[in-house]
Amino acid sequence: MTVSSVASEKPNDISLSLYRAIWRWHFFAGLLVIPFMLNLAITGSLYLFKDEIDNTAFAYRNVVQPRGEALSPSILSDHAKAAVPGSKVLRFRAPAEPTQSARVTVGTDAGKTLVFVDPFSGSVLGKVGEKEEFNWVVKKIHSLDYFGFAFNRIVEAVGGLALILVVTGFYLWWPRKQTGGVMSVRGTPDKRVFWRDIHAVTGAIAGALIFFLAITGMPWSGYWGDKVNTALSSAGLGYPAQLWDDVPVSHVPTKDVLTNAGWTVENAPVPTSTPNGTGQAVGIDQIVASANAVGLAPGFEVSFPSDKPGVYTAAVFPDDIAKQRTIHFDQYTGKPLVDIKFADYGTGAKAIELGIGVHQGEYLGVANQIIMLLTCLAIMLTSVSAVVMWWKRRPSGRLGVPPMPSQRHIFATLTLVILGFGILFPLTGFAILATLVLDQLILRIPSPLKRVFS
Template sequence: MSVPFQGSAPAAMRGRARPLLREAVYRAVWRWHFLAGLLCLPFLILLAATGALYLFKAEIDATVFAHRTLVVASGAPLGPDRLVYTAMQAVPEGVPISYTEPSGPEASALVTMNVGGERTLVFLDPYRGDVLDALPAAREFSGVVRRLHSLTLFGPAANLVIEIVAGFAVILVVTGAYLWWPRGQGGGVVSIRETPRRRVWWRDLHAVTGLFAGAGLLFLALTGLPWSAWWGQELRAWSNAAGLGQPRQLWADRPVSTVPMRAVLNEPGWTMQDAPVPRSEPRAAPAIGLDRAAEILRAMGMPAGFELALPLGETGVYAAAAYPRDVTRQRMISLDQYTGESLVDVRFPEIGPVGQAIQLGIGLHKGEFWGRANQLAMLVFCLATLLLSVTAGVMWWKRRPAGRLGVPPLPRDRRVMAGVTALMLGLGAVFPLTGLAILALIGLDLGVRALLRPRGLRPAAHSA
């Protein structure tokens, strides 16, 4: 004899189903958070450590490398022509590429030389003309730190890994926010339970740190992406094509070369990297010379510390760029090498809104825009990222089974896992290289499970 359900039974079943669904979603999100963290952990540590160092580039240069960056002001400085000539005497096998004006009365001048296709930096006393130091650009400290930060130290293709990591960092923040969300627990929201001997202490420290540092990590990831090899290049190309980056009207009816600004200037800025270098009209008259070009630029109000590239060939120009700590004062000027006429003069307000937003973001990312407060805020985010990485590693070590990786188990309801994975792929569509990495992880996961299934093996389940 069958007993009919009472009216309250379906409601009771629904009441039990909701916690089961929440647990399934939690486990699916936790699994993706773990996989993203496992992939990113060593790179996040590298990015945080090198980023913290680069924030204090000026301070490191003024202390550790003061012998080549600081001078004693005395009388009138020598002209750029004289300093470039001295650099050529110091590096006779090199060809001068650019001259960088001292950024202040006690700062050294810099001449960049091309030596066999590689750049050599020559630091000079602008008052006495003494060579303070000469070294390959590849060995200059802040340059090494910067290339480590972008992984370009290991080749151009390595920068693609940073792009993948930045995309996964976004996933870590989004999934971490879901895992942190209060569910009636007594700790781990804004307080820390137990002692460092217990895994829950590390879990709570990780969660509370993520609460306060998650927004900073997200900001650093998003503002670092424009410098990435593929996504950043595509964003720049799209913004320029849409008229939201380079002010193309400034090049209208002007002869330009096929050489991009990044080929002649060390720092052309994110928006102007692909801008074409203008052309000088060949004339019988001689070039105006470096001294006169620098004088014209100073008269035009170019910020101190600007870089001035020498003309390449009879159609070359004097291309100059200044990127001071105040992003809004950024400027790029190209002068006709024969007449000194300004061919292109790009100020920050003339850049499109996408270009402005990204260069502001980059300035904040590098701790340059709001002075010491900006610098210290970015340092806190770097240190918090290191703490998040350490606590994640300790948590994993404490919960992993002996001899196993300890990947969080799949939820019983595979539809929940499929739904959460679809959301991850949605984020991957915004960052395609990350999306490809997600597909690779899915393929690897399915492959491993297919290999284990015939042997009757399955990953050990562990509670969160």
């Protein structure tokens, strides 16, 4: 073979090695995340329509017939408290619409209960344990927080691996002189090429949206999201810390007093009240009236003070993110101590809140919900087609890991790039590193696993 022919073949060998290296990491990422991606897609599809579910499947406790004047928040709270003997009122959520019930959260030693009350008659429409409410359960399963701390951290790693899947998937899909499998599906369901094309074409069409869902879901992650929140706040790009300059604060974060605190303010400290001469707190009626008077959007929730230094916190995080607002009221005077509007957020926080709103299908109405639903369906389809494609391709009794490229330095270089990405998302980095160590041990140490994993 001549030198010129060797030189002409070298670029092809490099290209093939790069393809195999990317395919191998795409396979590893998919192997780790597919069950979790299916969970995220299914529960996410349900949560997109949480309001619709509440107003249909649970209409008996959420929907009312408007008639006359609504009763005061204090009367509604008393009715809810009476429905759960020995309880204490913790939160009051005002109806977002005249056709909606009021929701009062009460607590006992056994836990918290949501009590739904007709705002016009005061009758109790239903009650459910806070941790048994349908949308709460769906949301917690979505994040795997329902199963404990460790599982919640797994979801964070999955989010980063999903980003790797999309990027590597685009490379593998990119047309290389083939005429099929780019935007068309070849073969029939009994053929592997059919499932390969379903996987590739669906991923190519929805890849950008899947990437968007993954990256906008990361702020909720327990480790990475908390670090980003802290960093933005420290840089003046998160919640406006200067609003607390002249206000005494507690060590209680806002997320501990509200059912659902917005991402930007969830770690912001709750201020403290200053007891007056009488030591008597103002009532919930005055706080709700004040919140309405300053223009808090309908559907806001008010948390009650838990102790003498505590405050009333009124907050709302509606579909229109521009109307997000959190106000802490002194429990003795009823005066606002801190009033945080969306307009007060820093640039970084505004961008993340926008991403979260679109992620949850809230920002652009029904069109937003449909687009996100289609993206969730695409995740399900790519996941299922990946499993079927792998099953049809794998050798009998073996996992069918894509072959190591002949030029090992290309795989090593790509691995370093991916590990660099892992620095940005540390829990994803740990998952990548663990996979790499296991892969290399199996390759280098003779054992029955070497054949199974080949």
